[in-house]
Amino acid sequence: MSESPSLRVALLAVPDTTASTLMGLYDLLLSARRDWQMLMNRVEVAAPIEVLIVSRDGAPLRCANGVRVEPHAGFGDDPRPDVVVISDLMVPPWQPLGERYDPEAAWVRERYEAGATVASACSGAVLLARTGLLAGLEATSHWGYCEALQREHPDTRWQPDKALVTAGVGQRLLMAGSGTSWHALALFLIARYVGAEEAMQVARINLLDWSSSSPLAYAAMSRTAQLQDPLIARCQEWAAEHYRSEAPVATMAQMSGLAERTFQRRFVQATGLAPLEYVHTLRLEEAKQMLESTELAVEAIALEVGYQDASFFGRLFRRKLGLTPAQYRKRFGALARKLATAARTA
Structure with a gap:
């Protein structure tokens, strides 16, 4: 035709x-x-x-x-x-x-x-x-x-x-x-x-x-590397290992030796994020990895990354990524397992 x-x-x-x-x-x-x-x-x-x-x-x-x-x-x-x-x-x-x-x-x-x-x-x-x-x-x-x-x-x-x-x-x-x-x-x-x-x-x-x-579900959330401010960089290095702690922002401010307002301002200037938002970013990135690679309950993952309130964790996760933790696991967990299997058998 x-x-x-x-x-x-x-x-x-x-x-x-x-x-x-x-x-x-x-x-x-x-x-x-x-x-x-x-x-x-x-x-x-x-x-x-x-x-x-x-x-x-x-x-x-x-x-x-x-x-x-x-x-x-x-x-x-x-x-x-x-x-x-x-x-x-x-x-x-x-x-x-x-x-x-x-x-x-x-x-x-x-x-x-x-x-x-x-x-x-x-x-x-x-x-x-x-x-x-x-x-x-x-x-x-x-x-x-x-x-x-x-x-x-x-x-x-x-x-x-x-x-x-x-x-x-x-x-x-x-x-x-x-x-x-x-x-x-x-x-x-x-x-x-x-x-x-x-x-x-x-x-x-x-x-x-x-x-x-x-599409934010695909994004690597920890896009906050910076080298311009060595003092803030040291705080970032600490946060990468201790984001699960109860008061990471207060600890970083104390480590910096700066007044709280000055610390907050310099952190935003260096990373583009407020200190608490930065900690949330690190925690949610780790949560994504755990949802992809483990069978842990969502409540257990919330605790593991530093949130005592699982419902708050769920609301924050959805606001930042556009999916609930369960939806994220369903969509990306199977893919991660398939890729891991393919890598093992290659």
Whole structure:
């Protein structure tokens, strides 16, 4: 059966693009309707989505990991997509993007103003934010980038705990959060522009879990290393071994020899966290490891990491990670055991 595609999607490629996400989006979007009909009904049908890889000049380029990509079009070819997707970028979160992709940002904004939907996958939000389209709106990106994005774009409300955010007039701005949330982005685009049933078919064929679980559950919470303040670093070293103690913040303040307010201020300046929040971070990171690798009851784990009140521990865990301890164990414990088995048998 021959049928003209009803939707044109442009995947924006730049030298910092990761090929896995770029080509993953390409394959998943092209599979809508086509693969289900082939597998279930033995019928060949055209995909309802035309997918183009678009770059600044249309010339071949090498992605971040050296994979050669040959775009279908450049900006000058005027591809006029209905949807523009910015794939993730392998750029350090602490280094501003600068002006090197301003032509891409201008083109994305131009296409949005012409009526296109604009989406970003994972750290691709760094480039999307550069367009200025997110000012005053809610947004998401990979959890490791949201803190830096909040500093650079304080007029945007960054939500690292959300896997998918839609924003703007007509909800024409779409952002997928951490890691493989681009799966959810592709499914959302298929559901919106092709149909919910076709999106579910793609999910079933590829065994994709369209889950609302918080990406923060994947985050390593102890992202607080610092070398600028040796005095606070000594307190951090102590806390890493003694976070289970009853009054770790008071002990660290005493160790520092500083007045309590001065200690609190210097600790926040050095780590970005208040001392008590830092201790919670260490305790919850240990709790995550125990939930993944042991069969201890949640109450026992709470005590083990320093919480006498298991209900408080449960509320704190859910607020920080978006899952209850039991939900976290169910989701990640089985995976950890499978990986451990695979490592033993390798």
